[in-house]
Amino acid sequence: MSAVLETRDLSKQFGGFIACNNVSLSIEAGARHALIGPNGAGKTTLINLLTGFLEPSAGDVFLKGDNVTHLAQHQRVKRGLVRTFQINQLFAEMTVLESVTLSVCERLGLGWSWWKPVGAHTAAIDEAAELLATLHLLDVAHTQTRSLAYGRQRMIEIALALAAKPQVLLLDEPAAGVPTDESRELFATIARLPREVTIVLIEHDMDLVFRFADKISVLVGGALLTEDVPEVIAKDRRVREVYLGEALDG
Amino acid sequence: MASVKLDLAPLRQAAAWHWAEYAFWLMPVLAYFAFGENLSLLSQIAIAALFCLSLDLILGYAGIVSLGHAAFFGLGAYAAGLLAKYGWGDPLLGLAGAAAFAAAAGFVTSFLVLRGSDLTRLMVTLGVAMMLFEAANKLTDFTGGVDGLQGVEVKPVLGMFGFDLYGKTAYWYSLAVLFVMFWLARRLVHSPFGLSLRGIRQNVGRMPAIGAPVNGRLVVIYTIGAAYAGVAGGLLTQTTQFVSLDVLSFSRSAELLLILVLGGTGRLYGALIGSMVFMAAHHFLSDINPQYWQFWLGAALVVIVLFARDGIMGLLGKLPVPGRKPS
Ligand SMILES: Nc1ncnc2c1ncn2[C@@H]1O[C@H](COP(=O)(O)OP(=O)(O)OP(=O)(O)O)[C@@H](O)[C@H]1O
Ligand SMILES: [Mg+2]
Numbered sequence: 001m002s003a004v005l006e007t008r009d010l011s012k013q014f015g016g017f018i019a020c021n022n023v024s025l026s027i028e029a030g031a032r033h034a035l036i037g038p039n040g041a042g043k044t045t046l047i048n049l050l051t052g053f054l055e056p057s058a059g060d061v062f063l064k065g066d067n068v069t070h071l072a073q074h075q076r077v078k079r080g081l082v083r084t085f086q087i088n089q090l091f092a093e094m095t096v097l098e099s100v101t102l103s104v105c106e107r108l109g110l111g112w113s114w115w116k117p118v119g120a121h122t123a124a125i126d127e128a129a130e131l132l133a134t135l136h137l138l139d140v141a142h143t144q145t146r147s148l149a150y151g152r153q154r155m156i157e158i159a160l161a162l163a164a165k166p167q168v169l170l171l172d173e174p175a176a177g178v179p180t181d182e183s184r185e186l187f188a189t190i191a192r193l194p195r196e197v198t199i200v201l202i203e204h205d206m207d208l209v210f211r212f213a214d215k216i217s218v219l220v221g222g223a224l225l226t227e228d229v230p231e232v233i234a235k236d237r238r239v240r241e242v243y244l245g246e247a248l249d250g
Numbered sequence: 251m252a253s254v255k256l257d258l259a260p261l262r263q264a265a266a267w268h269w270a271e272y273a274f275w276l277m278p279v280l281a282y283f284a285f286g287e288n289l290s291l292l293s294q295i296a297i298a299a300l301f302c303l304s305l306d307l308i309l310g311y312a313g314i315v316s317l318g319h320a321a322f323f324g325l326g327a328y329a330a331g332l333l334a335k336y337g338w339g340d341p342l343l344g345l346a347g348a349a350a351f352a353a354a355a356g357f358v359t360s361f362l363v364l365r366g367s368d369l370t371r372l373m374v375t376l377g378v379a380m381m382l383f384e385a386a387n388k389l390t391d392f393t394g395g396v397d398g399l400q401g402v403e404v405k406p407v408l409g410m411f412g413f414d415l416y417g418k419t420a421y422w423y424s425l426a427v428l429f430v431m432f433w434l435a436r437r438l439v440h441s442p443f444g445l446s447l448r449g450i451r452q453n454v455g456r457m458p459a460i461g462a463p464v465n466g467r468l469v470v471i472y473t474i475g476a477a478y479a480g481v482a483g484g485l486l487t488q489t490t491q492f493v494s495l496d497v498l499s500f501s502r503s504a505e506l507l508l509i510l511v512l513g514g515t516g517r518l519y520g521a522l523i524g525s526m527v528f529m530a531a532h533h534f535l536s537d538i539n540p541q542y543w544q545f546w547l548g549a550a551l552v553v554i555v556l557f558a559r560d561g562i563m564g565l566l567g568k569l570p571v572p573g574r575k576p577s
Contacts, residue, residue, distance in 0.1 A: 051459065052458075053458075053459075072458065072463070073458035073459060074457075074458045074459075074461045074462055074463045074464075077458070077459065077460065077461035078461050082459070082460075083459055085456075085459070089453055089455050089456035089459065090453065090456070091448070091449055091452045091453050091456070092452055092453070093448075093452055094448065094449075094452065095260075095261075097256075097258075097260075097261055098261060098445065099449075101261065101445070102442075102445050102446060102449050102460070103460040103461075105442040105445065105446070106446065106460050106461040106462045107460075107461055110442040111442055111443060111446045111461075111462055111463075111467070112442075112443055112470075113441055113442050113443060114437065114438045114441040114442075114443035114444065115437060115441060116441060117264065117265030117437070117440040117441055118261065118264065118265070118440060118441060118442055118444075118445050119261055119262040119263055119264050119265055119440075120262075120265075121442060122262070124442070125258055125261055125262065126258075129256050129258060132256070133256070138255070138256050141256055142260050142261075160456070160459075160460055161459075161460075163460070164460050164461055
């Protein structure tokens with residue numbers, strides 16, 4: 001297998017604080033790759049560097065072999081690298097269907113089209129509606145995003161990303177704050193995504209991580225502590241000490 | 251691909267003309283007959299409405315606040331005035347020149363408003379407008395300075411309709427330009443491009459993550475907004491055959507923002523209705539007593555910002571009207 005997403009000696013400093021320290025990471029195509037680490041370990045920062053939300057202080061990011069370190073966020077999205085946010089980033093006053101249609105339109109390159117109304121771009125609307133159907137969001141299609149329950153909003157966070165048809169999908173704690181039964185549905189949805197989509201998942205629930213991932217990278221204090229298959233990570237003493245100790249014993 | 255059981259009509263037909271819109275556009279036609287002796291006021295309203303529309307495009311849709319939008323209005327006014335003064339008196343050509351000139355200035359200054367908070371944008375737009383005002387004030391050879399630009403001679407519209415003393419041509423011309431520009435803006439805001447602007451206003455941080463080049467979109471809409479303002483300024487010049495320095499004044503920018511907030515942002519008709527209400531109220535109340543007008547204007551502003559965030563359009567939207575689209 002080949003690496004679809006790779007970092008080399010990636011670092012990020014905020015003032016004197018090193019949030020990402022020489023991280024060299026390689027994500028295989030089709031992988032279910034989990035990124036774990038205690039709070040403040042730099043997981044979100046790493047996603048921000050991968051997607052271009054932040055500029056690295058040093059190091060490079062490679063997407064499908066190309067150096068994308070200096071590409072803007074939207075250009076990386078066009079190349080198939082799409083993320084969700086730990087804290088919802090939604091379009092509060094749009095209906096669910098509108099916001100997903102917006103994302104579909106951007107992917108189809110319709111974002112500059114200004115003559116025909118959105119409603120006349122039937123292919124985009126149909127595609128958005130189908131995506132809502134697969135995510136069980138049809139009943140709220142015409143509801144304003146802001147008036148939805150948090151669990152549903154979390155699903156829309158993912159819907160917006162899926163509408164961009166990612167090749168690599170970076171999920172930053174997708175179920176954070178979602179009630180258990182809804183979180184189960186959310187992960188079932190993620191698990192159903194086709195293998196062509198490479199998934200990088202940040203998640204604190206270790207049961208979920210071990211069930212989902214075929215590879216786990218552990219970040220501590222901004223640096224990569226270790227990475228391996230789940231069975232090995234589960235037995236790793238250092239990992240248990242810095243992170244899993246509480247989670248596994250408790 | 252009709253495999254999904256969902257009524258798509260609310261989105262498919264979101265851009266269809268509503269009966270209330272037809273009714274709305276009948277008003278200026280009826281006004282011509284009802285207030286025939288006040289045509290110059292009606293023309294001023296149409297011009298103010300176009301100017302306000304231009305701010306709605308950038309503020310109401312893309313979320314760019316501006317306290318200096320008169321810069322583009324003024325540039326358009328001077329461009330049309332100078333063209334007419336030096337022999338290019340065809341009105342439509344003048345408007346094209348006004349639009350192009352203002353658009354060029356909008357394009358250049360758009361890069362200053364890309365970054366930064368609302369406060370930064372307020373200050374940058376204010377600063378640009380102040381510089382232009384002072385420049386126009388000093389370049390007396392060009393602009394006439396405080397005396398204004400004289401000698402503006404505008405030819406008949408389409409070579410047929412000369413500007414008359416009663417302001418009939420001026421009114422129909424302003425109204426026609428307003429309608430065409432409104433119609434184009436209406437297309438724009440309902441398009442995928444318009445949807446992406448709403449996306450930028452509602453969550454600028456998410457847009458790049460779904461593949462949208464935010465800066466490019468902002469540059470384009472700011473340039474378009476500037477062109478719209480330029481056309482409004484050009485119209486004022488052509489219908490009054492004169493340019494006074496106050497086309498660039500701070501109070502014009504501030505008043506514009508006030509009118510848009512009064513009418514309601516991000517719905518085009520808010521800009522139109524706000525201008526109508528403001529100009530009409532101004533006309534009638536300031537006749538009675540100028541202080542009275544300022545007082546009630548201030549009061550209305552406070553009440554709207556605190557209790558009716560969506561302005562007049564928001565209030566109208568709460569009325570039970572048969573067949574109204576869900577907004
Ligand atoms: N923009 C910033 N400026 C300064 N410090 C930052 C910034 N972003 C993150 N940090 C710091 O970098 C460290 C890593 O933050 P990050 O959000 O990446 O952690 P995380 O692993 O995602 O944690 P969590 O599990 O709580 O989401 C934290 O100490 C945080 O305070
Ligand atoms: Mg995080």
